[in-house]
Amino acid sequence: xxxxxxxxxxxxxxAFRSLDEGGELVRRRVWSRVREGxxxxxxxxxxxxxxxxxxxxTAAACVAIVLPSAIGTxxxxxxxxxxxxxxxxxAAVMQMFAPQQDLAAQGDNxxxxxxxxxxxxxxxxxxxxx
Amino acid sequence: xxxxxxxFGEERxxxxxCQAGDEAALSLFYExxxxxxxxxxxxxxxxxxxxxxxAAEVFVKAYRGIARFRFQDEAKPVTAWLFRIARNEVADxxxxxxxxxxxxxxxxxxxxxxxxxxxxxxxxxxxxxxxxLRTLRDAQREAIVLRLAGGLSxxxxxxxxxxxxxxxxxxxxxxxxxxxxxxxx
Numbered sequence: 678x679x680x681x682x683x684x685x686x687x688x689x690x691x692a693f694r695s696l697d698e699g700g701e702l703v704r705r706r707v708w709s710r711v712r713e714g715x716x717x718x719x720x721x722x723x724x725x726x727x728x729x730x731x732x733x734x735t736a737a738a739c740v741a742i743v744l745p746s747a748i749g750t751x752x753x754x755x756x757x758x759x760x761x762x763x764x765x766x767x768a769a770v771m772q773m774f775a776p777q778q779d780l781a782a783q784g785d786n787x788x789x790x791x792x793x794x795x796x797x798x799x800x801x802x803x804x805x806x807x
Numbered sequence: 808x809x810x811x812x813x814x815f816g817e818e819r820x821x822x823x824x825c826q827a828g829d830e831a832a833l834s835l836f837y838e839x840x841x842x843x844x845x846x847x848x849x850x851x852x853x854x855x856x857x858x859x860x861x862a863a864e865v866f867v868k869a870y871r872g873i874a875r876f877r878f879q880d881e882a883k884p885v886t887a888w889l890f891r892i893a894r895n896e897v898a899d900x901x902x903x904x905x906x907x908x909x910x911x912x913x914x915x916x917x918x919x920x921x922x923x924x925x926x927x928x929x930x931x932x933x934x935x936x937x938x939x940l941r942t943l944r945d946a947q948r949e950a951i952v953l954r955l956a957g958g959l960s961x962x963x964x965x966x967x968x969x970x971x972x973x974x975x976x977x978x979x980x981x982x983x984x985x986x987x988x989x990x991x992x
Contacts, residue, residue: 692936693846693956703855704841707863711837714867 822885825873836873837866840886843957844893850956851897851949853937861896868892887966890957894949894967939989947982954979 821839824832844865849858869889876888940948946968953964965975 690955692933693850693952700842700845703845703859704838707841707845707859707866708834708837710859710863711866711870714863715833715870718867718871 818885819878822873822876822878825870826876833870836869840889841866843886843959844889847890847893847952847957848897850940850952852900857900861893861900865889865893865896868896884963884966886959887963890953890959890963890967891969893957935990936986939986942989943982943985947978947985950975950978951982951986 821832821836825836841862845858845862848861848865849855852858852861869892872892876885878884940951943951950964950968953959953967954961957967959967961976961979962972964979965972968975968978970978
């Protein structure tokens with residue numbers, strides 16, 4: 678660095694340093710604003726945290742209320758309806774065979790076993806049985 | 808100012824204490840960095856009120872973000888991070904001022920300092936410097952203000968500008984040269 682360059686730099690640095698006049702007062706003034714800003718930030722953070730906690734509590738309450746009722750509804754929709762369907766299906770089959778069962782009871786097979794009943798059905802079902 | 812670069816370990820300890828939420832450390836952090844940040848803001852903006860606004864905002868943002876600050880290497884110390892915040896704040900200030908000028912009445916335009924020092928509150932030397940700085944390229948002016956007003960080392964200037972150290976050195980060299988010829992006129 679040349680001497681003139683150095684002196685220009687020195688003058689510039691001196692000029693910048695002179696900007697510090699009344700520095701202590703400015704420092705304190707800015708510090709109080711910084712504290713204020715930090716405090717505001719903390720308050721905002723606390724408010725945000727409370728808001729999130731509120732949302733979480735509401736969500737938990739909703740789940741606690743809705744979930745059991747949803748499970749109950751799901752049970753009503755699926756499990757009983759399948760059982761009903763099965764019961765209906767068995768009842769329908771029984772109903773379908775009821776006349777034959779009656780006939781079997783009235784005919785030769787009176788008082789016969791289930792095997793005899795099914796034997797009767799097979800016999801009746803064969804082509805040319807009638 | 809040299810204390811910023813000489814005591815890297817101490818700086819690290821101070822940052823860790825701030826990250827832990829130590830109130831005394833926050834105050835010490837402010838004491839340590841206020842001068843360079845304020846001078847940088849004042850040299851960039853030219854008005855004490857604006858410089859105070861920017862400096863306050865820089866420290867509030869620094870406290871908000873310091874928990875996320877990580878020491879990657881010694882070339883990018885906390886000083887460079889803090890001055891990057893300051894640079895963004897200064898740029899935001901100019902953007903806001905430009906919007907105000909575009910939207911405001913003519914009187915507001917005449918009062919807008921636009922980074923020039925108020926002649927009523929500045930010495931001749933500062934006025935000369937301010938005039939000379941305005942003739943420099945933006946990158947050169949920024950490098951010089953960071954180096955001389957902010958008191959950063961060349962390496963820290965490079966980190967704050969986000970440029971290689973060689974580029975920062977060249978900006979400073981040519982900037983000082985241009986500043987000299989302007990101030991000698």
